[in-house]
Amino acid sequence: MFESLKKKFSRTSEKLEEELIEEAEAEDNLQEESGSRFSFFSFGRKTDEKKEEEVVEEEENLLPEAEEIEEVPEAEEVEEIPEVEDEEIEEEPKEEKKSRFWHRNKDKDEPAEEAEDEEIEEEPKEEKKSRFWSRNKDKDEDEEDVSADGEAKGGIFSFVREKTIQEKHVEDILFELEMELLQGDVAMEVATEVVENVKENLVGKKIKRSNDITEYTYYALKDAVEEIISIPGKSMTEMIEEKKAQGEPLVVMFVGINGTGKTTTIGKLANYYLKKGYTPVIAASDTFRAGAIEQVTYHADNVGVKIIKHQKGSDPAAVAYDAVEHARAQGKELVLIDTAGRMQTNTNLMDEMKKIKRVSNPDLVIFVGDAITGNDATEQARKFNDAIDIDGVILTKADADSKGGASLSIGYVIQKPIMFLGVGQGYDDIMEYDPEWMLNQLFSEDEEIVENEA
Template sequence: MFESLKKKFSRTSEKLEEEIIEEAEKENNLQEESGSRFSFFSFGRKKEEEVEEDDSNLLPEAGEEAEESAEESQEEVKEETEEKKSRFWSRSKDESDDEETEDEPEEEPDEELDDEPEDEAEEKKSRFWSRSKDESDDEPEDEAEEKKSHFWSRSKDKSDDEKSEKDGDEEDKEEKSHFWSRSKKESADGEATGGLFSFVTEKTISEKHVDDILFELEMELLQGDVAMEVATEVVENVKTNLVGKKIKRSSDITEHTYNALRDSVAEIIDIPGKSMTEMIEEKKAIGEPLVVMFVGINGTGKTTTIGKLANYYLKKGYTPVIAASDTFRAGAIEQVTYHADNVGVKIIKHQKGSDPAAVAYDAVEHAKAQGKELVLIDTAGRMQTNTNLMDEMKKIKRVSNPDLVIFVGDALTGNDATEQAKKFNEAIDIDGVILTKADADSKGGASLSIGYVIKKPIMFLGMGQGYDDIMEYDPEWMLNQLFSDVDEEELAAIGD
């Protein structure tokens, strides 16, 4: 979920880290450290764990033990270093001895050599070279050709390698640009070994470090169906939060970028508003039902969402009723009736082509008479540009007097859903949004933009095709989806 948007955030952090580390390398202001480097998405979780560990070490008794443990750890590291150094020189010496042995011809024991006459020594030497020549002559032509072929192949490979080194400036540049992450291997808890650097002299993040990187982020957000005003707001907030930050280690860059992006997105997606459940309780307290009218274009899943909400609140102990006010579309009444029967709620309907406002009115009166707490009004899907149908929708609103007007949009349509919500809001003043197919949304443009653009909260997210696959929108949950590793079990458990 939102994988594309998450990758954009992660790349922004990587590019900034790369920019500053390359600059420090040119200034000879860089040194590599041992230890593990946090990945972008596991950073927040790791920091929380560190804080918990630090709190546990605040006990008086634990202070001295921590110091002793640190001293012992330093001694162990020193001993390991000396041992590795000793093994290194030992291996080097062994390899040197082996090379000398390989270069020397096979010799007889010293005692036998001393006893041999010079003539016999010369004769053995002659036989040695003779055997070498005979072995060479006895080699099959195929083997000789194969060796020759290997020789030229090695020469060609070497030549190609030299050519590749000359012509591979772009590859070298790319490799250099990613030298900060020398180890790509990550452990199960999100840490990567290697690639941890510190600066000899403390550095400061400046505008020159972030301008190009944030421009790229803005372009990528726009390509990911994020609304223009939202992309601009994110970039400006991140720039404000990053410029001037002091950094001592490469991990500081990841920390500051992570926090800047997370804080910026948190401000955008957290639009204040009451939940539908709270509003039901308020209306129930005065003996009236909560009346909710649903609007949107054809094909967004509006009718199915009504069925999901009826099931959702039925399981919470409320009694919903559905109004089939889409009297124009062929099969619309049958479709909403099918959902109502499946979840077990009452449906109020008239004949096809009848007045949709009258159907909504009758459903509200039924709920009041029967003491039902929730009225869900289905309306005909219509394009926001169709003036006549929009006027009809205004009539339904005027007659039924709903407490909530909710726009249902398809998350997969991205910026189109945002523009549709904007037009509906201008026409009839909507109160909230439900996004369908959010579980299949990799870009996240609509989820990030729609509430901020129309200044109305997202109330529910459709997370699948079943009646239980709907959840109340939670900004904190949304942040966790964008800034932590996706928990597939959590997604699977939605609606349980």
């Protein structure tokens, strides 16, 4: 579900990271040229593995250097040895071996003893590391705090200087994202809003540590999407309870174009609420299409709920009215009104739909859209909302929708919440929509959890 959308966000996140890392590294190289001993940035890469690699690399550089001194033990080179090492050696008994090593090399004429060489080779890794750090610490006083800070944070290293994210670092990548979202059937205003939010979030942020980059890009995207998909609204269950407290049924009317899954969804919801202990009743208000009354009767029978129906071609508003009266008389909690599919361009049928609404006075008008149709579903929702003022959306066939364009856009475009997702053809294949769940679908790294949750 929504695989392609998920990939777009993760690719963008990676690209942003790469770009920002490159920027930071470029600056870092300059520092190297101007005499800085090593790149803090290169130690701040995400994985500990990487840090280990680099530490070992630097360690290797240390040993040959020492050997060189042994071969050509000129006084000049010996003097290059940082004083701090000798000082530290005096303070720390561990460093004694090194101290002997340096002293030995200071003395040209003294022959090297094998035993001492072995000692040097066996020098414990940790000791080398500590020498490495103290060495670098000593080379650049400015870096001392940064290094100490890095160590305190468990190996996450701070930059020598803060780097500020600028628009030029992110705009090309975000433009690509915008194009990809549009191709992925995301509505124009949603694609623009996501990109603007990400930009606003990132530009001006100061990167102190390399890990900031990963965190910033991840949350910039996630927060932007969260803002888009979090449309406030009550759940249908809450509304049933509220109406029940008033001794009234919750009346829900389902609308949409042909074949989006209205009738199937009504069967699923009847089943869902029956299992929750409520008693739904269905109104067969699609009196227009051949076979529609039989189809909805079939679902009502399968699930085990009452259906109110008239003759084919009769007034659909009258059927809905009767169903509401039935529910009131019988103390049933939920009325589900099936209506005929209609194109938003068919004025007569749109007028008929308005009449059903007027007569049955539903608490909720729900637009049922087919997620696979992407932007078309969003545009239909817009038109139906203009015509009849819908209260919520159910997106069907999400199980077969890899793009996710409608799921991301539809609620934002009409500012009405998605209430359920249809996720298959069985009666149990429906789930209450939860923005948190959607965010996890799009931003969780764990493929398995995502699949299971679906």
